Amino acid sequence: MVQKIINPNFNIKTFNIKCENKLSPLAKTIIKSFKFKLYYYVVDDLLYLLKSNPTELNYLLQILHSTVIFLQNNLYVNFFDIYVYDISINEVSKFNRLVNHQSDYFKVSNDITIKLAYQVKPITKKLETIW
Template identity: 50%
Template sequence: MNRILYEIRCKCKEEISITKKRKSSNRSEGKPFLYPSPNEITSKTKTFQIKYDKKLSSVAKFLLNSFQNKYLYYAMDDILYLLKPNSIERNNLLEILYSPVLSLQNNLSINFFDIWIHEIYISEVSKVNKFLTNNCQNFEPFSYITIKLLYRTKIPTKKRESLW
């Protein structure tokens, strides 16, 4: 009986696509992750240099340059949202950010939520073929992306002694 009522009520066979609106970066429901103050003793920096063999698009360059003093989670969210149509470049930029973060997590036991991007520099280099004598445009473009990450270290908690 309920099935019949549902079929009578729903005669529309169209598919409805609901997209979720992206939340603003100032996060009205909670406090945003604040960039550590300069006098905070527990903050340290680590610099990574990554060679990127492909040509960066202008959107990717702009996006990477906008990450100065930004919380890592927000930077990854921006990449996922803004480069949604270009999945290859999105995945490449995420790999560029993930590799230094994994290095910090594995080597220094830094929590993912305690990492900020302090500075990013992009330097483009074109490799010239030395065996060609004429001035042709046979260059192999690649970029060096230098990422300086700021991370907060926490004092490890002491393990409680057992009562027995």
């Protein structure tokens, strides 16, 4: 059993993403395995496990990279200090009875909630040598 350790040195930022693209069952399984993994391991897993579906791979990488870039640009977080604390997928079905085609009655979208844990280390002041 994995225990959630609350460390005062770590912060958690939640991102909610609405995906209009339909995710494959393989992608959903891979995404669910990201919990408590360092971010660069998550990227490694995606690159290796979804190489057979480059469109879905690129789509998921864009989502993940945008969350990490947000942390880097706004909170000055180091890439190596980020891990996926929690991730969940919620499938949302919308019924549209005004559509003519039988297959378009239900539109499925996925809402992905990503909680990234990160550590902000204080910037060390460079010591100047006196010569």
